[in-house]
Amino acid sequence: MSVSIAEQPGSTGASPDLALTYWGGVKAVFGLEMRQRLRARAWYIMLLVWFVVIGLVFLLASVTTAATFGSGAILFDLVVGFVLFFGLLVAPGLSANAVNGDRAAGTLAILQITLLTPGQILWGKWLASWVASLAFLLVSTPFIFWALALGGVNPAEAFVSLLMLSVELGIVSAIGIGISSLANRPLFSIVTTYMVVALLGIGTLITFGLSYALIEEENAEVTYSYLDYPADTDFSVTPPPEDQLECVTQTQIQTVHHTERTAWLLAANPFVIVADAVPYGRGFDVGQMSEPANADVYRQPGIMESISEGVRYLQAGPDYDISCDEVQGYGRDLPEDRFPIWPLGLVLQSVLAGGLLWLGQRKLVTPARRLAQGTRIA
Amino acid sequence: MNNEYGGIVARGIARSFGSVAAIRHIDFAAPPGEVTALIGPNGSGKTTLLLILASLLAPDSGTLTVGGVDPMQDAAAVRRRVGWMPDTLGVWESLTATEILTVMGSLYGMPVGQRRSRAAELLAAVRLEEFADQPARVLSRGQQQRLSLARALIHDPAVLLLDEPASGLDPGSRVELRATLRSLADQGKTVVVSSHVLSELDEIADRAVFINRGESVKNQTLDEAGTQIRRYYIQAEPMQPLADALTSHGVEFEVRGDSRRAEYQVLVSSADEAAWLLRTLVMADVAITAFAPAGGALEETYMSLDTDRQ
Numbered sequence: 251m252s253v254s255i256a257e258q259p260g261s262t263g264a265s266p267d268l269a270l271t272y273w274g275g276v277k278a279v280f281g282l283e284m285r286q287r288l289r290a291r292a293w294y295i296m297l298l299v300w301f302v303v304i305g306l307v308f309l310l311a312s313v314t315t316a317a318t319f320g321s322g323a324i325l326f327d328l329v330v331g332f333v334l335f336f337g338l339l340v341a342p343g344l345s346a347n348a349v350n351g352d353r354a355a356g357t358l359a360i361l362q363i364t365l366l367t368p369g370q371i372l373w374g375k376w377l378a379s380w381v382a383s384l385a386f387l388l389v390s391t392p393f394i395f396w397a398l399a400l401g402g403v404n405p406a407e408a409f410v411s412l413l414m415l416s417v418e419l420g421i422v423s424a425i426g427i428g429i430s431s432l433a434n435r436p437l438f439s440i441v442t443t444y445m446v447v448a449l450l451g452i453g454t455l456i457t458f459g460l461s462y463a464l465i466e467e468e469n470a471e472v473t474y475s476y477l478d479y480p481a482d483t484d485f486s487v488t489p490p491p492e493d494q495l496e497c498v499t500q501t502q503i504q505t506v507h508h509t510e511r512t513a514w515l516l517a518a519n520p521f522v523i524v525a526d527a528v529p530y531g532r533g534f535d536v537g538q539m540s541e542p543a544n545a546d547v548y549r550q551p552g553i554m555e556s557i558s559e560g561v562r563y564l565q566a567g568p569d570y571d572i573s574c575d576e577v578q579g580y581g582r583d584l585p586e587d588r589f590p591i592w593p594l595g596l597v598l599q600s601v602l603a604g605g606l607l608w609l610g611q612r613k614l615v616t617p618a619r620r621l622a623q624g625t626r627i628a
Numbered sequence: 629m630n631n632e633y634g635g636i637v638a639r640g641i642a643r644s645f646g647s648v649a650a651i652r653h654i655d656f657a658a659p660p661g662e663v664t665a666l667i668g669p670n671g672s673g674k675t676t677l678l679l680i681l682a683s684l685l686a687p688d689s690g691t692l693t694v695g696g697v698d699p700m701q702d703a704a705a706v707r708r709r710v711g712w713m714p715d716t717l718g719v720w721e722s723l724t725a726t727e728i729l730t731v732m733g734s735l736y737g738m739p740v741g742q743r744r745s746r747a748a749e750l751l752a753a754v755r756l757e758e759f760a761d762q763p764a765r766v767l768s769r770g771q772q773q774r775l776s777l778a779r780a781l782i783h784d785p786a787v788l789l790l791d792e793p794a795s796g797l798d799p800g801s802r803v804e805l806r807a808t809l810r811s812l813a814d815q816g817k818t819v820v821v822s823s824h825v826l827s828e829l830d831e832i833a834d835r836a837v838f839i840n841r842g843e844s845v846k847n848q849t850l851d852e853a854g855t856q857i858r859r860y861y862i863q864a865e866p867m868q869p870l871a872d873a874l875t876s877h878g879v880e881f882e883v884r885g886d887s888r889r890a891e892y893q894v895l896v897s898s899a900d901e902a903a904w905l906l907r908t909l910v911m912a913d914v915a916i917t918a919f920a921p922a923g924g925a926l927e928e929t930y931m932s933l934d935t936d937r938q
Contacts, residue, residue, distance in 0.1 A: 268708050268783055270737030278734040282720070289722040289763075356718030360779075363682055363712045364735035365704055617686035617699055621645060 270365040279366065279374025283348070287382050293344075300336060301389050307332050308393040322400030327552025329397050330411045333390045334524055337419050338451060340386055342443035345379035345426025347436035349610065354436060368614035372607055376427045383419040387412070407528050411554075414524040414592075421599045422447055422520075428606025431613050447520075450599065454519040458512055465508040467568070472506065475499040475574045497574040510567030517595035518602075525557035526592040561591055634660040634695050634709075634786055635818045636681060641690035642842075643676055650676040651687075652842040658820050658835075660786070663813045665833035666822040667930060673842040674822040675715055678791050681820065682712040695787045695818070708736070711785035715792045717772050721765035725756050725775055728764060729782055736783040743782070750778035753808070769796040777805070787818040794825050806832045830924035838933055845933055853925035856932075860902060862909070863891045863918035873912045879905065893922060 270278075287293055311328045315321040349372070352358035361371055398408055426443045433439035477495040479485075516522050530551075551559060569576075636658040643651040651673040658664035666674050679685040680692065683699035683706045692698060695709035720728055726747050733743025751757050754774040759767060767775060773796050780788060790809075794802050802825075809832050813819050823829055829836065836853065838846040862881075864870035867890055874881050874892065881892040896902045906919050923931065 268737045270735070274737060275735065278731065281734075282723075282731050285727070286720060286722050356714065356716035357720055358718075359684060359714060360718045360732075361735065362684055363707060363710070364732065365707055365737055366735055616684045617680070617703060618684065619686045621685075 268365065272367075272370060275366050275370035276373040276377070279361070279371055280377045283375055283378030284381065287378060293382065293385075296340065296343075297385060297389050300340065300386050303336065304329070304332060304390050304393055308396070312397075321402075322397055323402035323555075324550060324552040325400060326394065326397035326403045326408065326411075327554045329390065329393050330415065330524065330528075331521070331553045333387060333394075334415055334418060334520060337383060337386060337415065338422060338447050338520060341379075341383045341419050341422035342426045342440060342447055344382045345376070345423040346430045346440040346443040348375045348379055348427055349431040349614070350433055350439055351430070351436045353434075362614070362616050368611045368616075371614060372427060372431065372611055376424050376607070379427060380420045380423040383423055384416060387415055387419065404529075407530060410528045411524065414527045417596070418520045418524060421596075421603050424603035425606055428603065428608075428610040431610025432606070446602075450518050450520055454516050454522075458515045461512045461515065462507060465511050466505055467508055468505050469503050470506040470568065470570065472502050472504055472569075473499060473571045474502050475572060477574055506568035506570070508567055509564040513561060513565040513591065514594060516561055516564065517591045518598040519595065520599075521554070521557055522561050523592045523595040523599070525554040526561055526590055526595070528554065528558065530555045530558065565591055634816075636664075636692075636694050636787065636820065638677075638681070638692045639690055641677065641680060641687045641692060643680060643685060643687050649842055651680075654690075654839060654842070654844045655847070656681075656837050656844060657847070658787075658818050660818045661813055661816045662834035663809055663819045663821060663832050665829040665836040665926065666820060666839065667826065667829065667836050667926060668822075668839040670824075672839050674839060675791055676842075677839070678712070678789050678820070678822060682710055682789050683707060684712075708783070709786045711780035711783065711788045713776050713780040713788075713790045713793055715795075717769075717776055719764045719767075719772050719775065722763055724759075724761050724763055725751060725767070726760045728775065729778060732779050732782045738783065746782060746784075747778075750781055754778045755804075770798055770801055773797055774801065777808070785817070788812060788820065790819070790821045792823055793821060794823055794828055802828060826927040826930055827924045830926050833926070836926050836929070838929060840933060846929060848929065850925060853929050855898065856925075856928060857895055857897045858902075858925070858928050859893050859922035860896050860905075861891045861893050861918065861920060861922050862916065863889060864909075865915045865917050867892070869912075869914045870909065870916075873909055873914050877905075877908060891918070 308325070308329060312321070312325055315324050315328075349358065352361070362368075394408070394412070397403070422443075425446055426439070429443050429446070430436070430439040433442060475497055478498045479494055480496055483494055636656065638654060638656040641651055641654045641656070642649070654673070654677055656666075656677065666677065668674050676685065680687050680699075681694055683694070683703045686700060692700070694706045697705045697709070699706040720731070723731065729747035729750060730743045733746060734740075738746070748757075748760075751760050754777060756767075756771060756775060756778070759771065764772065764775065773793065777790070777793060780790070788809075793805060793809075797805060806828065809819050809821065813834070821829065821833065830850070833850060835847070835849040837844055838848075861884060862870060870892065871881070874894070879894055881894045884891050884893045894905070896905065902921075906916070909916055909919075921928075
């Protein structure tokens with residue numbers, strides 16, 4: 251080997267002058283991670299499988315809803331829901347072995363021996379796994395635009411949906427990175443991340459359901475109205491004209507549930523966050539629906555919109571005054587000044603993801619004082 | 629804590645993992661401009677010590693300066709000065725050899741132009757130019773080992789820590805590694821090498837630190853090692869005249885059984901005595917066919933220590 255191995259013969263190293271800026275380090279880790287991901291065949295196979303699955307769901311759904319008015323909106327909602335669902339399945343796999351996988355391959359110590367700080371390593375790895383999961387969103391865009399082209403979805407709704415999907419993928423990626431830094435084995439961290447995502451997606455529903463008994467109010471006085479024909483209606487004329495219907499009001503004692511006290515449990519649910527953040531074209535609908543029940547004009551809400559509506563009902567709590575309009579199927583008038591639930595959800599999820607990243611960052615601090623039993627730093 | 633003296637000074641280093649004491653008490657010094665060998669049986673704490681020197685592990689107790697800086701006070705300053713070649717290769721397999729070196733350069737904050745030229749220079753130095761644009765996974769173990777050495781040198785460190793650098797290398801590459809390490813030491817760098825191949829270390833190391841069961845048991849220079857009592861083995865054709873000659877001069881010998889051919893082993897206290905013995909035997913018309921030290925100077929020390937070689 252040649253003697254030119256030192257930069258200047260006789261130098262004891264130009265190295266003490268070296269400096270790494272914070273974002274320079276993040277960028278370097280990000281670039282390193284992306285290069286490795288882009289060269290892994292598995293990622294492309296997953297993208298292909300994803301494309302095929304979303305495509306099949308989309309085609310089946312478009313055939314099913316073709317006859318419905320406003321099928322574009324329903325289809326769009328469905329695609330968003332599915333992309334979120336599959337995204338929650340894919341994102342942990344793309345992130346939850348990023349740190350301990352490197353540890354197992356012996357490459358984590360190579361990063362730690364350089365000027366990188368634990369924060370830079372985690373930032374770079376998180377951004378890379380987020381971008382990798384955004385690729386799945388990108389692959390889904392043909393279907394999203396197809397559904398948009400069918401009409402009925404306003405651009406704001408589409409934009410916010412995509413934005414919130416991206417945010418959710420980012421949060422799940424952050425959870426995965428944090429856990430992969432904390433857990434020793436990749437398999438363990440991937441399973442744990444899936445469990446956490448399941449906790450958010452299903453655990454929130456189960457907790458909400460189990461707490462239902464706790465928010466019961468017995469003997470609540472509820473005013474209940476319904477339409478009825480007056481007692482003197484002549485039923486020999488069939489059908490009796492609708493304008494003879496009268497609104498009858500009576501008071502009942504019944505059990506109600508104070509869901510407004512527990513609705514926040516649902517806030518951490520990714521589906522609730524995405525669904526609730528999207529500004530649906532409700533204003534447009536109200537204008538159309540001021541006419542009495544007209545099946546042609548009535549717009550069926552899609553999956554995500556239904557979730558959002560449902561959550562807002564739960565947030566509003568028991569309905570002590572059920573009006574005739576509500577019975578007619580116009581839906582309950584919700585107080586407009588309700589604070590939407592999705593910011594709370596984002597805060598809860600961000601605290602969870604941030605906390606895991608913070609703990610993970612502590613685990614990467616070198617010189618390391620404590621190591622988990624049975625692990626080597628390199 | 630900064631001092632002018634580069635190199636490595638460690639005193640009373642201890643480190644345990646849970647209830648397992650990996651290092652009990654190690655005193656270690658590696659002056660600049662010399663190659664220091666770290667010798668000990670498997671599991672004696674060599675890798676743990678190198679991890680501590682590389683600022684990846686914190687010692688439980690003891691004082692330590694690497695390149696004049698305490699890694700517990702300023703790890704970044706130590707990292708600017710230290711190049712570390714781990715015993716596990718830890719190669720980014722999908723990256724090319726050039727990319728591995730340039731990425732590594734970027735992690736030390738080297739500007740683009742500098743890291744490119746440095747990568748090309750190092751690839752040439754470790755004879756991997758033809759693999760410059762090949763992904764690292766196609767490299768053989770020995771080639772990856774050489775790439776790993778180049779990676780440790782990317783930022784021109786003043787202190788070089790090499791954990792088993794010779795394992796997996798073919799004889800030609802070992803000779804080159806030796807030349808490289810010597811030239812680095814001659815440039816004033818501090819080079820620490822851990823290895824099992826003691827005969828290799830004999831030729832490149834200036835001093836050696838022997839550790840066993842997490843303790844530094846001996847610290848000697850090669851010159852010291854050369855002056856100690858050493859075992860020589862002697863073969864003759866036939867063996868009987870040799871035995872007679874040795875007996876008549878009062879030299880004690882034993883028959884060594886671990887070799888294919890019969891040979892006698894004698895203890896010689898100095899090079900002069902060895903020369904005297906050989907001359908005497910030849911003058912006595914014993915047909916000597918082999919007369920050599922039983923092992924390298926370091927091996928001699930290693931074998932004389934109470935080590936657990938089981």
